Amino acid sequence: MKSSLAITLLLLLAYSLPCYATDVIVEEAKFPVVVGETETTQVGADETLMEVALRGGLGYEVVANANRHIDPWKPGKGTQIILPGEAILPFGSKLGLTINLAELRLFHVRITEEKPQASVYPLGIGRAGRETPEGNYHIVIKKERPDWRVPEGLREQDQTLPEIVQPGPQNPLGDYWLGLSAPGYGVHGTNRPLGVGRRVSYGCMRMYPQDIATLYAQVETGTPVQIVYQPVKAAWSGNKLLLEVHPDYLGRFDNGFQNALTMISHTGWPDEIDYAEVQRLIEEKNGTATIINILGLGLAPQREASP
DSSP: OHHHHHHHHHHHHHHHSOGGGOSHHHHHHOOOSEESOEEEEEOOTTOOHHHHHHHHTOOHHHHHHHTTTSOSSOOOTTOEEEEEOOEEOOTTOOSEEEEETTTTEEEEEEEETTEEEEEEEEOBEEOTTSOOOOEEEEEEEEEESOOEEOOHHHHHHOTTSOSEEOSSTTOTTTTEEEEESSTTOEEEOOSOGGGTTSEEESSSEEOOHHHHHHHHHHOOTTOEEEEEOOSEEEEEETTEEEEEEOOOTTOOOSOHHHHHHHHHHHHTOOSOOOHHHHHHHHHHOOOOOEEEEETTTOSOOOOOOOO
């Protein structure tokens, strides 16, 4: 009798735990290490690079970094723009949400129809002095049409601000709020989409309205959220070794080249490494996932020089 009761309790416990409580699924499923596609587009009449990024569903900074030779305010009608939609998942990504502050992106890894899927979304994050905190958290509350309780610091700067802003077009949280276990911080929509992909918030993370609507429907309370800072990422995908380098805006890594080699070592890549190509990407910091080696060849594919 005691044995049967113990088994029953164990089964009840197992079925009551969320799927995020174990990493076994992640290790067996081998979810993708690269997600999205890089495309090109042409600038429309009177468009700024910020507006091109918005139209392409990407964040401003990643588009600006991939097109450094372009004037962001007057790129010129018809100018070809790289839209770097392909992204390497940050090292240590797990089921749930991984936010990489260095690239202003959110990655969502989940199991659907017994298959792993990864999605990536651009983010607006905390500005200098109000940086979004790194760490391991989880979603504690989901709220549609949230009120915005204006932070005291903002009300001290602008005494015309109310204590609470009701739902509606003037509410900077947009239509959805995912509150984190980090008190006062969350992921939400926005009424100012041009702030997505930039470090301009008071510490929370803003998404495009269509993106937060999708994410909100896919996550539950308890979903783990890890916030990391990884300017350099690497992946072994198929027969290719890829490297993606973003600006180290916190100045945390004195030796970007060594940081890149460390990230490459995490992939388990067994072949040669094109060190000259690694150095080029470290210097350019263009934020694009770039092939630097092909298994069996040991060399990166030849490419034209950047304009």
